Amino acid sequence: MNIFITGATSGFGKAIAEKFAQKGNKLWLTGRRTDRLEEIKKKLTNETDVEIEISQLDVRNKADVDTAAGELINKWGRLDLLVNNAGLALGMSTIDEGNTEDWDTMIDTNVKGLLYITRALSPLFREQKHGHIINIGSTAGKSVYQNGNVYCATKFAVDALNQSMRIDLLPYHVKVTAINPGMAETEFSLVRFKGDAERAHKTYEGFAALKPQDIADAVFYCAMLPSHVCINDLTITCTQQANSVYKTNL
Ligand code: NDP
């Protein structure tokens, strides 16, 4: 398969890249941190014999998104799977105290970035009459949690877009799947708490949180199903988490 992944420099995106490379798939990996992309390409090229392309890409930049999509279309001419994974949370506060710059960044990345990528690559799927989009949503897009307001709203938007895209692309045999993880120990909390490693670590204290590989396994499972089978929506939490709100560390 030919696979394009956003946010492949860490966490879920990196684990998804590793999983698909180990299974012999061609990858186009993107993210803002070029050093990480080069490192991952080098490692996967040493460990496997798959073709790995990398593009430095900020999904908020529509012109750059269109350029990367154009490069893919010129070079590969075919795409089987798009993984819309790039995303982030910034801060946790009540609505009356929220940081509006953080709100802009979350909305621009999690919603508009996902839209730019999908708009740039879905015409290729339409022409091929084949393809699969896997959107990484969240349990936060199913039920809101305290102080999660805008981040949760962006993931509710991903849920709505996931459902809409499936209807829009159905005539072209394009599968659309949402994978909605619960708490997973990646760089997510380090980013959310702006480099405060102690606070980030505390998020997962007393928990056996999900690992990035758990989500990579789920993405792989959904992507490998027969052409007549599509998982529309899959919510995955660690065993100590019932939904985005209720957790226990017993
Ligand atoms: P990480 O912080 O480990 O990874 C986030 C990835 O997104 C990085 O590769 C980062 O790359 C990329 N990214 C962030 N902003 C941009 C941008 N503007 N343009 C391009 N890439 C960007 O976190 P996760 O792996 O946990 O997060 C991946 C997805 O999973 C996100 O959508 C997140 O909302 C979602 N999620 C996470 C959960 C968790 O508990 N960890 C639970 C549920 C959902 P770079 O910085 O190099 O650009």
Ligand code: 8X3
């Ligand atoms: C927690 C989900 O996306 O806030 O249940 O990490 S998220």
